[in-house]
Amino acid sequence: MHSNVTVISEINLDAPLAWTRANLEELRLLQSLQGNILKGHGRDFTANIFFKFDAGKEIQSRRLLRELANFHLTDAHRQLLEVKKFKETGESGGPFCHLALSSKGYEALGLAAQAPPDEDFQRGMQDPSSIDALKDPAIENWESAFQEEIHCLLLAGHESENETTELADALVSLLEEAGCTIIHIQRGKALFNAAGNGIEHFGYVDGRSQPLMLVEDVEGESLVGLSRWSPVFPLKTVLVKDPGTSDTFSFGSFLVFRKLEQxxxxxxxxxxxxxxxxxxxxxxxxxxxxxxxxxxxxxxxxxxxxxxxxxxxxxxxxxxxxxxxxxxxxxxxxxxxxxxxxxxxxxxxxxxxxxARRGIPYExxxxxxxxxxxxxxxxxxxxxxxxxxxxxxxxxxxxxxxxxxxxxxxxxxxxxxxxxxxxxxxxxxxxxxxxxxxxxxxxxxxxxxxxxxxxxxxxxxxxxxxxxxxxxxxxxxxxxxxxxxxxxxx
Structure with a gap:
């Protein structure tokens, strides 16, 4: 007699993932995971929108996040398909969006109990203990926008500066309609050298040595050698079980943002x-x-x-x-x-x-x-x-x-x-x-x-x-x- 019970296996976080050969469980993970975590989004222009929710309007704010998740945010599987298509046809992947919440953001949504229990995340980078541990400048020396209480970062990226501005404007309209306050919009703009490699403002190639958590990326790197240093890293390098859902295949990641002036x-x-x-x-x-x-x-x-x-x-x-x-x-x-x-x-x-570094220069x-x-x-x-x-x-x-x-x-x-x-x-x-x-x-x-x-x-x-x-x-x-x-x- 055959059982009709579906056996659900655990995701192996101790190894990289072969996304083009993903099984059903791995596919569910990728479709629930936001893009940019396992692989950089690849857009040359970004608008990093920092905002906070309207006090006392938790229901309206949650509705906003549902709308963003259903119609604007890019899942990891879709992002990888876009990368594959670009390599094969040269066709642009189009807009990209990613959303991240601060600890104060969870509180403003009335969801503090569903926030990750990481102590540094809970305290925030503005906390005096964090500033002291990292030897960061005193908070009064930060840019004024980052001295504010920030609930959310919405990262928007596109292929051109104009397209990114249009995308950001549309997202800002959604946020403001939901009663959110825009604290700051920080633009990013990729720099490349003559060989086409990404660089930072001092002129040095940036991001060459990254942990590779996708088997397909490892296979590409193996062409130049892995004998003395292996860039192969497991999924657990970045993935954390999302405490906000009981779904077995839903993961998130801690995002660290720092504006570094050169x-x-x-x-x-x-x-x-x-x-x-x-x-x-x-x-x-x-x-x-x-x-x-x-x-x-x-x-x-x-x-x-x-x-x-x-x-x-x-x-x-x-x-x-x-x-x-x-x-x-x-x-x-x-x-x-x-x-x-x-x-x-x-x-x-x-x-x-x-x-996993996913930075971009700014001007x-x-x-x-x-x-x-x-x-x-x-x-x-x-x-x-x-x-x-x-x-x-x-x-x-x-x-x-x-x-x-x-x-x-x-x-x-x-x-x-x-x-x-x-x-x-x-x-x-x-x-x-x-x-x-x-x-x-x-x-x-x-x-x-x-x-x-x-x-x-x-x-x-x-x-x-x-x-x-x-x-x-x-x-x-x-x-x-x-x-x-x-x-x-x-």
């Missing part, structure tokens, strides 16, 4: 000063910045080469054969992804801190010159005359967005225990200084040391290469991106 002029000037200190000349001057960031501007890891290679940025490398002689211990990419070299815990422990003030169009220089005097005046000191930066499953063990750990910690890595014993790009706190002079000559320990190190303070946190918040199942059933 002083491009001061950063690039300091690069040139350090090139002088290291007596680098002509094309070799780019090595100074490479040792600070850990990659050349084109993405070539400085641990593999003393010059930019101008090819697809390699990612299959580690620091086993590099005890700081090529890539310094405090270099940005080594600080935030030590690849088994941190010395404080096994490599598997280090990998547990990984986050509150338009740049005069694209990073790729700046003139080449051979000395600092030429730089000061020809390049420095064209570089912005403020008004540009990165809208940092990252997904994680445990804020304290991922984003917060990376910022507090790695980037801000002058004693990390712990082997060899430091101090090594803070992360020169995103590190916050006191950067003691002479802690950050650069080799006088690449891969030649006999030449010693230069201790006068302090580098910090060129990225300023302007505000942010912790959010949770709930499942569409939760939102559709409010």
């Amino acid at each position: 002083n491009v002029r001061a950063f690039k000037t300091r690069e040139q000063e350090i090139a002088d200190l290291l007596q680098l000349t002509e094309d070799d001057r780019e090595l100074a910045g490479a040792m600070i960031v850990g990659r050349f501007e084109d993405g070539t890891p400085v641990s593999l080469s003393d010059e930019a290679r101008g090819r697809m940025p390699p990612n299959n490398f580690n620091y086993v054969d590099d005890p700081g002689r090529r890539c310094p211990f405090h270099a940005h990419i080594r600080k935030v992804n030590p690849r088994g070299s941190g010395g404080a815990e096994p490599e598997d422990g280090e990998r547990s801190h990984a986050i 509150d003030v338009a740049r005069c010159v694209h990073p790729d169009d700046l003139p080449e220089v051979t000395d600092i005097n030429q730089f000061i005359r020809q390049v420095q005046p064209q570089l912005p000191e403020d008004g540009v930066g990165l809208l940092f967005i990252a997904y994680n499953s445990v804020i304290a063990n991922q984003f917060k750990f990376i910022q507090r225990i790695w980037a801000n910690n002058t004693s990390f890595p712990v082997q060899p014993p430091g101090p090594h200084g803070i992360d020169p790009v995103i590190g916050q706190g006191v950067n003691t002079p002479n802690d950050q040391k650069l080799p006088n000559e690449w891969d030649n320990p006999d030449k010693g190190t230069n201790d006068n290469c302090s580098f910090s303070g060129f990225v300023r946190m302007k505000g942010g918040q912790y959010f949770f991106s709930p499942s569409l199942t939760f939102l559709k059933n409010l």
Whole structure:
């Protein structure tokens, strides 16, 4: 006798997902999960709409979220189909929308009991304990919009600036009709180098080393090698069971948002000063910045080469054969992804801190010159005359967005225990200084040391290469991106 009972299996969160071969349960997960979590949405323009619900109008606010979930938000499966179609036909994926709630947002909806119990999420990034732990600026020094109580982030993206503006305007109308107050709209605009790789305002390739949680993405990366560093990560890196629904296949993720302003002029000037200190000349001057960031501007890891290679940025490398002689211990990419070299815990422990970064540059003030169009220089005097005046000191930066499953063990750990910690890595014993790009706190002079000559320990190190303070946190918040199942059933 055959049973008519359907057996429901658990999703395997301990492995990546093969979405093109998804079974019924995995398909249900993807259709309930919001896009952008497992893979970046890929739009070149965004409008990040921060708003709050009208006090005492919980029913109206919930109705708004149901409408957004049913007609505007993009599920993960649809997003992946759009990516596949674009690769095959070149046809645009069209508009993209994603919604995330703060802890205060759940409270305003009368749903505090259904909010995730994560302590950092519950307190919020504005909490004094969070500011102190991360060494963030005092809240009165944040942009005024981010000093406000924010209930929700609605991320809208499209292929062009005009289309994104039209999409954002339509969404704002919906929000205002439901009685919501728009606190701030923060625009994002992707930057690309001549090779088509995404870059940030300092001119460096960004996002090359990401945790890959889809088997199809892993298969693509395997073509360039996985022997020395594996980008393969399990779904549990970002996925959290949505506590707002009993549905077995409904997951969400914690979204960390931070607006990071970049002083491009001061950063690039300091690069040139350090090139002088290291007596680098002509094309070799780019090595100074490479040792600070850990990659050349084109993405070539400085641990593999003393010059930019101008090819697809390699990612299959580690620091086993590099005890700081090529890539310094405090270099940005080594600080935030030590690849088994941190010395404080096994490599598997280090990998547990990984986050999925989905940021995009912003230009509150338009740049005069694209990073790729700046003139080449051979000395600092030429730089000061020809390049420095064209570089912005403020008004540009990165809208940092990252997904994680445990804020304290991922984003917060990376910022507090790695980037801000002058004693990390712990082997060899430091101090090594803070992360020169995103590190916050006191950067003691002479802690950050650069080799006088690449891969030649006999030449010693230069201790006068302090580098910090060129990225300023302007505000942010912790959010949770709930499942569409939760939102559709409010």
